Amino acid sequence: MSTTAVAASSMAPAPPRAVSTIVAVNTFREAVRDRVLYNLIFFALVMIGAAILVGQISIGIERLVIVNLGLSAISIFGLIMAIFIGVGLVYKEIERRTLYTLLAKPVHRWEFLVGKYAGLLLTLVVNTAFMMLGLAAALWYVAGTFQRSDVTILVAVYFILLELALVTALGLFFSCFSSPMLSTLFTLGIYVTGIFCAEIKAFGELSKNPAMEAVTKVIYYLVPNFHNFNAIAAAAYGDPISLTLVWQNTAYAALYVTLILLAAAAVFSNRNLK
Amino acid sequence: MNSSGHKRLVWAFIVAAPVIFVALAALQARIDEHTRSFARSKEELVLRSGAALKKASLGYDALMADIYWTRAVQYFGARSTKRDEQMGLLDPLLDITTTLDPRLVVAYRFGAIFLSEPAPIGAGRPDLGVKLVKKGIAANPNEWQLYSDLAFIYYWHLDDSPNAAATYLAGSKIPNAPEYLGIMAARVSQSGGEIETSLMIWRQIYHSTKNARMQQEAEQQIAGLTAAHDEQILNKLSDDYHRRFGRYPASSQDLVDARILPGIPADPAGLPYVFGSDGKAKLNPSSPVVIPAPKKLLGR
Amino acid sequence: MSTPAIEIQGLTKDYPVGFWRKRMRRSLDGLSLEVHDNEIFGFLGPNGAGKTTTLKLLMGLIFPTAGTARVRGRSIDDVAMHREIGYLPEQPYFYDYLTARELLDYCSRFFGFSSQDRRTRIDRFLELVGLVSAADIQLRKFSKGMLQRVGIAQAIIHDPQVVFLDEPMSGLDPVGRREVRDVIFDLKRQGRTVFFSTHILSDAESLCDRVAVLHQGKLQGTGAPGDIVSMETHGMEVLFELRAGAAPPAKLANRAKQTGRRYRLDVPETDLYAALEELKACDARILSVTPLRPSLEDYFFKLVGGEKKPSHALEVAQQ
Numbered sequence: 001m002s003t004t005a006v007a008a009s010s011m012a013p014a015p016p017r018a019v020s021t022i023v024a025v026n027t028f029r030e031a032v033r034d035r036v037l038y039n040l041i042f043f044a045l046v047m048i049g050a051a052i053l054v055g056q057i058s059i060g061i062e063r064l065v066i067v068n069l070g071l072s073a074i075s076i077f078g079l080i081m082a083i084f085i086g087v088g089l090v091y092k093e094i095e096r097r098t099l100y101t102l103l104a105k106p107v108h109r110w111e112f113l114v115g116k117y118a119g120l121l122l123t124l125v126v127n128t129a130f131m132m133l134g135l136a137a138a139l140w141y142v143a144g145t146f147q148r149s150d151v152t153i154l155v156a157v158y159f160i161l162l163e164l165a166l167v168t169a170l171g172l173f174f175s176c177f178s179s180p181m182l183s184t185l186f187t188l189g190i191y192v193t194g195i196f197c198a199e200i201k202a203f204g205e206l207s208k209n210p211a212m213e214a215v216t217k218v219i220y221y222l223v224p225n226f227h228n229f230n231a232i233a234a235a236a237y238g239d240p241i242s243l244t245l246v247w248q249n250t251a252y253a254a255l256y257v258t259l260i261l262l263a264a265a266a267v268f269s270n271r272n273l274k
Numbered sequence: 275m276n277s278s279g280h281k282r283l284v285w286a287f288i289v290a291a292p293v294i295f296v297a298l299a300a301l302q303a304r305i306d307e308h309t310r311s312f313a314r315s316k317e318e319l320v321l322r323s324g325a326a327l328k329k330a331s332l333g334y335d336a337l338m339a340d341i342y343w344t345r346a347v348q349y350f351g352a353r354s355t356k357r358d359e360q361m362g363l364l365d366p367l368l369d370i371t372t373t374l375d376p377r378l379v380v381a382y383r384f385g386a387i388f389l390s391e392p393a394p395i396g397a398g399r400p401d402l403g404v405k406l407v408k409k410g411i412a413a414n415p416n417e418w419q420l421y422s423d424l425a426f427i428y429y430w431h432l433d434d435s436p437n438a439a440a441t442y443l444a445g446s447k448i449p450n451a452p453e454y455l456g457i458m459a460a461r462v463s464q465s466g467g468e469i470e471t472s473l474m475i476w477r478q479i480y481h482s483t484k485n486a487r488m489q490q491e492a493e494q495q496i497a498g499l500t501a502a503h504d505e506q507i508l509n510k511l512s513d514d515y516h517r518r519f520g521r522y523p524a525s526s527q528d529l530v531d532a533r534i535l536p537g538i539p540a541d542p543a544g545l546p547y548v549f550g551s552d553g554k555a556k557l558n559p560s561s562p563v564v565i566p567a568p569k570k571l572l573g574r
Numbered sequence: 575m576s577t578p579a580i581e582i583q584g585l586t587k588d589y590p591v592g593f594w595r596k597r598m599r600r601s602l603d604g605l606s607l608e609v610h611d612n613e614i615f616g617f618l619g620p621n622g623a624g625k626t627t628t629l630k631l632l633m634g635l636i637f638p639t640a641g642t643a644r645v646r647g648r649s650i651d652d653v654a655m656h657r658e659i660g661y662l663p664e665q666p667y668f669y670d671y672l673t674a675r676e677l678l679d680y681c682s683r684f685f686g687f688s689s690q691d692r693r694t695r696i697d698r699f700l701e702l703v704g705l706v707s708a709a710d711i712q713l714r715k716f717s718k719g720m721l722q723r724v725g726i727a728q729a730i731i732h733d734p735q736v737v738f739l740d741e742p743m744s745g746l747d748p749v750g751r752r753e754v755r756d757v758i759f760d761l762k763r764q765g766r767t768v769f770f771s772t773h774i775l776s777d778a779e780s781l782c783d784r785v786a787v788l789h790q791g792k793l794q795g796t797g798a799p800g801d802i803v804s805m806e807t808h809g810m811e812v813l814f815e816l817r818a819g820a821a822p823p824a825k826l827a828n829r830a831k832q833t834g835r836r837y838r839l840d841v842p843e844t845d846l847y848a849a850l851e852e853l854k855a856c857d858a859r860i861l862s863v864t865p866l867r868p869s870l871e872d873y874f875f876k877l878v879g880g881e882k883k884p885s886h887a888l889e890v891a892q893q
Binding site for chain 1: 279283286287290291295297299300301302303304308326344347447483
């Protein structure tokens with residue numbers, strides 16, 4: 001064996017971006033090997049079943065049903081994946097102590113977090129992309145043709161991805177300090193609140209109680225407004241969605257995700273691992 | 275990465291959070307503007323079937339009903355000034371609400387008024403109103419108020435006195451139903467006195483609800499009916515004047531001078547009535563009061 | 575003297591315990607020591623002494639309540655320090671869905687090697703730890719010993735200057751342990767520093783240039799293994815057999831212990847020749863004369879001796 005005692009100090013440092021990428025790719029690989037993507041089979045079955053059923057009945061709204069069902073399924077499957085894998089992202093690594101050898105390497109804790117996040121997001125994107133193909137196939141089967149207005153379906157899927165990006169970030173954040181069960185509760189709680197925050201605000205306004213109005217308004221602007229990302233009906237009816245809204249939603253999601261990841265990094269940087 | 279790294283991150287968060295939240299709020303406001311015209315109601319009504327939604331809400335029917343009811347009120351509040359043909363979605367919203375919670379009586383009552391009311395105030399579909407209230411009666415057979423509301427639609431919007439009378443009669447048979455129903459059964463069968471009858475109905479509606487919008491509508495109708503009633507009386511006095519003086523009064527002052535009236539009558543908004551050249555009393559042009567126009571009143 | 579490989583000063587760690595997490599338990603108390611460049615340093619102590627706590631502090635997995643430490647002149651706060659160190663934790667666990675090859679590839683990526691370089695290293699280190707045949711098997715199928723080996727490989731695959739091993743021999747059969755010892759010696763030959771914690775004292779004695787002994791969070795002593803134990807008194811042990819039917823000489827009778835036909839006699843060095851004369855007189859057969867150098871083990875037991883209970887409580891609380 002040659003003496004390479006000086007080799008260590010003369011190595012070029014791996015740039016920080018690369019560290020997160022390394023972690024992200026590995027996280028993706030883990031999801032694949034954990035057979036997470038098998039959920040696509042269920043999705044395919046659902047879409048096939050729906051397409052056949054709807055094709056038989058021929059009630060004139062085949063497109064509507066397929067698009068509604070398909071997009072709802074994409075959203076639900078994606079949510080389940082985002083939450084259940086998300087809340088374990090950091091927790092599992094601490095529990096199983098795989099984090100020990102990782103952090104002994106030249107890796108910042110925040111780089112690790114970003115990498116785990118990106119890895120799960122990548123998994124979700126791939127998963128969703130396959131689902132979208134399935135949806136397209138089912139749509140082709142029942143409707144026989146695509147229309148220009150079907151572009152809205154793509155936008156709706158993109159919005160679902162934005163939503164998943166936010167949910168994943170939340171799951172990751174809680175994963176930094178809380179058990180999977182609690183994290184799931186918290187994440188789901190915030191998600192449901194975010195879906196209904198417009199109603200909550202309306203309740204507050206209807207109550208005519210200034211304190212309630214103020215509180216519900218604060219909740220509205222504080223909690224991530226997940227209802228922004230629901231374009232399923234628009235896709236079903238083929239309503240066009242303006243590019244401005246796409247930018248706005250993207251900016252909204254990006255800003256919020258940044259904030260959550262920052263909070264996660266702050267919390268995790270101080271955590272004593274068991 | 276302990277003390278220094280951690281502190282830096284905490285400070286970064288403390289600085290970034292308010293900035294980001296403000297940006298998010300600004301974005302949210304813009305997004306909200308966007309989605310107002312974004313057929314938002316459509317996206318909620320994807321599942322138009324109330325029964326399907328009931329199953330989907332996994333037992334939280336009442337909560338979902340409340341949410342839909344809130345949306346209906348909100349939606350209605352947003353739409354009534356916009357004159358959208360999408361007013362047609364009020365019925366599905368109310369239908370879903372009442373399927374999720376068949377005992378939400380206020381929803382039936384709301385629909386009775388605003389589904390039947392012609393545009394721009396309502397959807398202009400009294401037939402849908404009838405359908406909804408009948409659904410309410412089926413689910414709440416002891417709710418005499420619903421009979422009253424159904425009879426109101428027949429009488430006021432559909433000009434169908436026989437059905438109105440029959441409904442009032444059926445409602446009067448419910449235990450604890452007030453005498454009002456029996457009285458109304460008799461009144462709507464008569465011809466003549468339609469304005470008083472209508473006033474009674476709307477006053478009953480006004481007193482029987484806490485819903486602000488319904489009360490507001492009732493107030494306006496009562497004001498209009500009162501004005502119609504006043505016009506009737508004034509027209510008679512005007513004819514008296516014509517018989518005595520060979521011409522019609524130019525204004526109410528003439529009637530006061532002739533000792534036919536003790537003072538200048540004002541409409542419910544406080545403005546004096548004016549007289550046309552044909553001697554018919556009319557509302558002051560600057561009065562906000564509006565006389566409702568169902569057929570039965572046209573002969574005033 | 576060049577920069578010490580490891581410099582620890584006043585390192586202290588408190589854990590909150592109790593239901594309300596109000597009370598503090600000090601698991602490491604003001605540890606100060608230096609590890610010189612290119613030495614094999616043993617970190618000894620019974621379970622719960624604070625050895626793993628120290629290592630976790632050095633690795634940045636937990637944060638000190640007080641004190642500092644430097645490795646190769648860099649503070650343990652500095653992530654860049656990790657470029658020059660390798661770490662094998664106690665009972666290591668790795669991503670079980672990866673194969674050995676994939677794990678080593680993953681680990682080596684963090685150091686910026688080219689893919690060619692990585693491949694060479696992976697092959698070399700797989701061979702070094704004897705896992706070539708198992709290279710493409712998923713880690714979830716590995717035995718404890720195999721995991722230990724892959725753990726060592728990932729700790730040194732980037733040729734770190736300082737290697738930290740927490741109980742490196744655990745889970746290995748005698749052959750494996752011999753191999754690990756060879757690796758450690760080899761690392762030293764390459765000019766590196768090895769810091770390992772263990773409670774197997776014979777390994778410490780035979781491997782280490784210097785050791786430190788930790789007990790209940792406090793440093794008990796540092797020095798060469800021989801130095802530590804030389805604090806004890808010496809003596810001589812004589813093993814002998816007697817002729818059939820004979821009895822031990824009167825003067826020695828009460829000090830000789832008998833096991834079967836063999837007798838054992840401990841005498842102070844000064845009395846050795848006198849005792850031998852006695853035995854010569856009764857025609858005893860001398861089997862061996864050995865200097866009684868107490869081992870590290872004796873030192874240990876003396877240290878830990880009457881304090882079994884608190885030490886156990888320590889272990890439990892630290893979970």
